[in-house]
Amino acid sequence: MQRSVSSLSLSPSVKVKLVNAGFQFTADLLHVKPLQLSKETSLSQLEALEVLQAVRGETGGGDNGAGGGGGGGGASSSLTALELLQKEEELRSIVTFSSQLDAALGGGLPVGKTTEICGAPGVGKTQLCLQLAVDVQVPQCFGGVGGQVVYIDTEGSFLLQRVVDIATAAVQHCSLLVEDDEQQVAMATFTVETILSNTFLVRCHDYVELLAELHLLPDFLSNHPKVRLLVIDSVAFPFRQHFDDLSQRTRLLNGLAQQLISMATSHKIAVLMTNQMTTRLRGGQSQQVPALGESWGHAATIRLLLHWAGPQRLANVFKSPNHMGATVRYQITSEGFRDVDQSEQPPSKRARKHTVQMAAAREPSET
Amino acid sequence: IVARTITTFIDCDTKQRRCRHWGDGPAGAQPEDHCSPHLKSAREVLCVSGSDLQRVTGLSSSDVQQLLIAAATSCRRHHPIAALVLHRKFDAGLRLSVGCPVLNQLLRGGLLVGGVTELSGESGAGKTQLALQLCLSVQYPTQYGGLHSGAVYICTEDSFPIKRLQQLITDQSLLRSDVPPSLISSLQFSDRIYIEHVADLDSLQVCLSRRVPLLLTRGLVRLLVVDSLAALFRSEFQAADWLERSKQLLTFSSTLHHLSSRFTTPVLCINQVTDFLSSSDDSLGPLSSSVSPALGLLWANQVMVRLMMRRLQVTVAQGDQSSVLRRLEVVFAPHLARSGRDAAVWREGVRGVMREVEMSQWRGSEEGGGGGPHFCLTNKETNGCK
Numbered sequence: 231m232q233r234s235v236s237s238l239s240l241s242p243s244v245k246v247k248l249v250n251a252g253f254q255f256t257a258d259l260l261h262v263k264p265l266q267l268s269k270e271t272s273l274s275q276l277e278a279l280e281v282l283q284a285v286r287g288e289t290g291g292g293d294n295g296a297g298g299g300g301g302g303g304g305a306s307s308s309l310t311a312l313e314l315l316q317k318e319e320e321l322r323s324i325v326t327f328s329s330q331l332d333a334a335l336g337g338g339l340p341v342g343k344t345t346e347i348c349g350a351p352g353v354g355k356t357q358l359c360l361q362l363a364v365d366v367q368v369p370q371c372f373g374g375v376g377g378q379v380v381y382i383d384t385e386g387s388f389l390l391q392r393v394v395d396i397a398t399a400a401v402q403h404c405s406l407l408v409e410d411d412e413q414q415v416a417m418a419t420f421t422v423e424t425i426l427s428n429t430f431l432v433r434c435h436d437y438v439e440l441l442a443e444l445h446l447l448p449d450f451l452s453n454h455p456k457v458r459l460l461v462i463d464s465v466a467f468p469f470r471q472h473f474d475d476l477s478q479r480t481r482l483l484n485g486l487a488q489q490l491i492s493m494a495t496s497h498k499i500a501v502l503m504t505n506q507m508t509t510r511l512r513g514g515q516s517q518q519v520p521a522l523g524e525s526w527g528h529a530a531t532i533r534l535l536l537h538w539a540g541p542q543r544l545a546n547v548f549k550s551p552n553h554m555g556a557t558v559r560y561q562i563t564s565e566g567f568r569d570v571d572q573s574e575q576p577p578s579k580r581a582r583k584h585t586v587q588m589a590a591a592r593e594p595s596e597t
Numbered sequence: 598i599v600a601r602t603i604t605t606f607i608d609c610d611t612k613q614r615r616c617r618h619w620g621d622g623p624a625g626a627q628p629e630d631h632c633s634p635h636l637k638s639a640r641e642v643l644c645v646s647g648s649d650l651q652r653v654t655g656l657s658s659s660d661v662q663q664l665l666i667a668a669a670t671s672c673r674r675h676h677p678i679a680a681l682v683l684h685r686k687f688d689a690g691l692r693l694s695v696g697c698p699v700l701n702q703l704l705r706g707g708l709l710v711g712g713v714t715e716l717s718g719e720s721g722a723g724k725t726q727l728a729l730q731l732c733l734s735v736q737y738p739t740q741y742g743g744l745h746s747g748a749v750y751i752c753t754e755d756s757f758p759i760k761r762l763q764q765l766i767t768d769q770s771l772l773r774s775d776v777p778p779s780l781i782s783s784l785q786f787s788d789r790i791y792i793e794h795v796a797d798l799d800s801l802q803v804c805l806s807r808r809v810p811l812l813l814t815r816g817l818v819r820l821l822v823v824d825s826l827a828a829l830f831r832s833e834f835q836a837a838d839w840l841e842r843s844k845q846l847l848t849f850s851s852t853l854h855h856l857s858s859r860f861t862t863p864v865l866c867i868n869q870v871t872d873f874l875s876s877s878d879d880s881l882g883p884l885s886s887s888v889s890p891a892l893g894l895l896w897a898n899q900v901m902v903r904l905m906m907r908r909l910q911v912t913v914a915q916g917d918q919s920s921v922l923r924r925l926e927v928v929f930a931p932h933l934a935r936s937g938r939d940a941a942v943w944r945e946g947v948r949g950v951m952r953e954v955e956m957s958q959w960r961g962s963e964e965g966g967g968g969g970p971h972f973c974l975t976n977k978e979t980n981g982c983k
């Protein structure tokens with residue numbers, strides 16, 4: 231559209247400002263947002279909106295939502311809540327091998343949302359992350375999501391020895407569930423080697439490298455549309471190094487949270503973060519709270535707290551928009567993150583036949 | 598373009614070139630206007646949010662995005678790599694052997710070469726013994742579980758136990774029956790152990806920032822032992838100085854992590870223990886004794902593998918020697934189960950002792966390992982042999 235701006239039906243002062251800022255033709259104005267336009271041309275926001283409406287009206291095509299939107303006005307049209315609900319139901323949650331935790335989370339780790347795991351060292355946060363990194367790759371005919379995973383490791387705790395253990399157990403678990411040809415074919419693509427090849431590892435040594443990686447991640451995700459899970463283990467470690475200016479840390483964390491939320495919704499991935507615990511003194515009593523400050527608590531949609539109660543390990547869902555807080559017991563075995571009672575049901579959304587239960591009952595005697 | 602009032606310019610020409618190199622700058626704009634003297638490197642650019650960058654440099658938002666992506670690309674070390682590629686590298690799963698097959702089996706091969714391993718226990722538990730054994734074991738070639746290099750031993754409390762080291766060196770062939778004696782006698786063990794004495798935090802920082810990196814860069818050492826760190830951090834600070842102590846502890850641990858990852862070197866920190874104050878303080882999991890490692894939750898968050906050693910009430914005999922039995926336990930580690938092995942301290946070093954139930958489990962698993970002589974366990978109470 232090489233139509234000149236001066237030919238639009240706008241006031242002359244507005245046209246002068248547009249031309250001075252470098253917008254000669256309507257083509258320049260097609261992909262500009264009102265806020266950006268008003269900043270660059272020092273027009274008021276209302277005037278900027280009018281200009282864009284005039285341009286879009288003239289070109290005839292354009293976006294339906296541009297007129298209705300306020301400062302946003304992007305390429306997406308507005309959705310009704312019903313459409314949003316349908317879209318959400320299409321996205322499957324990532325099923326773990328712990329049915330109690332799945333029930334507490336409402337079906338598994340939700341895709342499109344950010345989840346945070348807090349806990350003291352040694353309680354099992356990295357184990358749950360590794361388990362989910364393997365579980366996201368379970369083929370769809372077994373009830374999984376069949377996606378890839380990007381694992382950002384800031385502590386160095388991604389150990390291949392352990393990943394191979396968990397992957398081997400998962401493959402074995404699924405191979406016992408094979409009932410028909412479709413699943414048999416799917417098992418050929420679900421081996422330890424393919425699990426490792428679908429896990430993309432990034433090792434970040436400080437917070438600047440972490441921020442850099444997150445700036446470059448949207449590009450990577452567009453090139454790899456099968457990624458369904460992003461794990462950051464852990465967010466707290468690089469940010470708890472000594473910061474001279476704590477307000478800068480809060481600003482950086484807020485920016486990071488915004489980036490993660492936007493990545494989760496736009497690329498339809500589940501984001502999983504790990505956080506440490508710190509002691510807070512309150513009125514002479516000390517209690518353990520998640521690290522990184524109060525404002526970081528708003529970053530994640532769902533928060534899980536893993537803690538010890540004597541010799542037992544407990545997982546408590548203490549922030550969730552959908553389900554009320556539940557506490558479940560879990561254990562860490564050589565196979566990974568599991569429920570405590572051995573008669574756990576294998577992950578499958580199809581109707582369970584008695585052969586599946588026989589397979590599950592056979593397992594303990596084989597180990 | 599409107600001229601901005603920018604207070605100081607430091608060499609605007611280089612900034613001009615840097616800005617152009619980053620690919621920004623709409624045509625017709627003056628270069629000074631989008632280079633602030635406060636943004637001197639790509640790292641600083643990443644620490645500023647997008648809208649702040651726009652305000653400071655006067656670029657449009659799409660240009661700011663381009664600037665951020667260019668800065669991020671220069672700060673990033675490598676692309677996301679598929680884990681399979683790492684799995685197939687020749688040094689995947691590299692471990693530093695402890696020198697005893699029983700203890701190696703507990704650690705699934707030995708110490709991790711990246712990350713900080715902590716060994717805590719009461720005095721007399723045998724922590725220094727194990728550390729000395731590691732200083733010798735690192736000098737063997739990789740096929741015998743070593744890293745073919747020396748060790749740096751940083752002492753903070755007592756003087757270095759040189760006589761005990763000489764004793765261990767003399768009896769190495771007894772301990773390491775899997776290594777040919779000709780190889781053992783050809784190694785000059787004491788030449789490759791570098792001992793540093795540090796009495797306070799400042800000299801520790803100097804040592805870790807100057808002398809240790811020099812040794813690591815030259816490839817002379819590939820093991821760093823700090824014995825013991827609680828001594829430094831406890832004595833220097835009063836209870837009210839916890840903020841300063843936290844800062845020092847974080848700086849220290851970040852130095853250790855950088856050294857460990859840059860040179861793929863195992864770092865072993867020996868720690869003391871403190872009593873449990875109340876039974877509700879079990880946040881770090883059930884411990885088999887009533888003591889817990891010192892320095893609290895802040896330090897525990899920095900540690901990747903936590904091991905504990907404690908004395909048992911049992912004595913064990915071998916030939917003409919007798920030793921109090923110890924137990925080496927894994928408190929937490931990303932790849933290890935929470936279990937332990939008994940161990941005894943002999944003239945030739947620390948050797949693990951298998952209990953009957955562990956032995957039958959081990960025979961059932963695929964790898965048996967080298968295996969040293971097995972011992973008869975005398976229990977003081979029952980007065981019998983297990």
